[in-house]
Amino acid sequence: MSFYTSLNGLKNAQTDLGVISNNIANAETNGFKKSTVAFSDIVAGSAFTNPKLLIGIGATVEAINQNFKQGPVEQTGNALDLVVNGDGFFTTRSAITGDTLYTRNGAFEIDENGYLLRGGNRLQVFPTDPAGAVTGTALQSVQVPAVNAAGAQFAGVAVGKNGVITASYADGNNTAIGMVALATFISPGGLRQEGAANWSATGISGAATYGQPDEGFYGGITSGALERSNVDLSEEMVGLITAQRNFQANAKAIDTATQISQTIINLRT
Structure with a gap:
């Protein structure tokens, strides 16, 4: 024995x-x-x-x-590098398979079509009006218009602590194009690791509960920084x-x- x-x-x-x-x-x-x-x-x-x-x-x-546990935060200066200062996860969706994945790695970028994505997965947001007020709860992929209503060219993008994504244009006008949707789980330890710092929901983790940044335990958004490994x-x-x-x-x-x-x-x- x-x-x-x-x-x-x-x-x-x-x-x-x-x-x-x-x-x-x-x-x-x-x-x-x-x-x-x-x-x-x-x-x-x-x-x-x-x-x-x-x-x-x-x-x-x-x-x-x-x-x-949250890892240390490293400043990068890139406006599309985002950190969640709380329990929330960024929600992304594959444009190919439609699978929903959750991540704490906020190293996003803009593709040739204006979508904000990381690793080929598009960032999901709540729809807003041009002033940044949420107009619905159905998640959607955020896309930056190449020109605004006046025909001015896109100049840059910024993300506020409240998760509102604002696009700036050459004529000096700013337009909100969505609010980052954060997800939390009743049992995050039950999330399935999918690689590339992505997770998917399981029966053990429970379904995702979505909320707005800077409210409750979801956590605010810090732009220009990344969360490192814990x-x-x-x-x-x-x-x-x-x-x-x-x-x-x-x-x-x-x-x-x-x-x-x-x-x-x-x-x-």
Whole structure:
């Protein structure tokens, strides 16, 4: 039994090493959220077993939990680099598949058609009137007009703390083109990681609840900055050393069990 118990420990230590390695690899990934492994013990017994004689047979991975603590903010000076100072997620939608994804990485840009996007996924906003007042709750992709009603050329874009996106034109006029829609979840730990600092909703996370920036726990918007990974390298290095020692200890236990078995075999011969 000791062989299988120690082998189980080796596999668990390997899982822990894999998760820590992924955290370290993404220490410089904007919007990345680190994960930790939770273990639980395994016992062998029945309802009729004396509780004082229950034997532990190792551990199992109970969950790999995501930590959504906000990461440090880095100033960039780019008007379309956005940070959510709260619990909200940016909502994006793929123009190809229509899939809705959520992210904390606010490194947006304007494509040739005037859409604000990140990684090919278009930023979703609440519609507004030219003054910035919300006119509806149905989300839509935000598109910057190349010219305004007077025929003036597009000159730049700005995003306020309240999430209102304002386009500026060569004639000096400004027009609101939407308000950033933020999403929150009753259980964000249940979000599915999709890569590229994107998440999708699941039955565990619950459906997204949308709200306006700078209201309640959604958080305000900071323009000209990006949220960095919340990975603490010092903490991860300590965890890496601990996981390595756990791996070595289980390997040593297997080696010891092998020596004991060999001794018993030698006695019989």
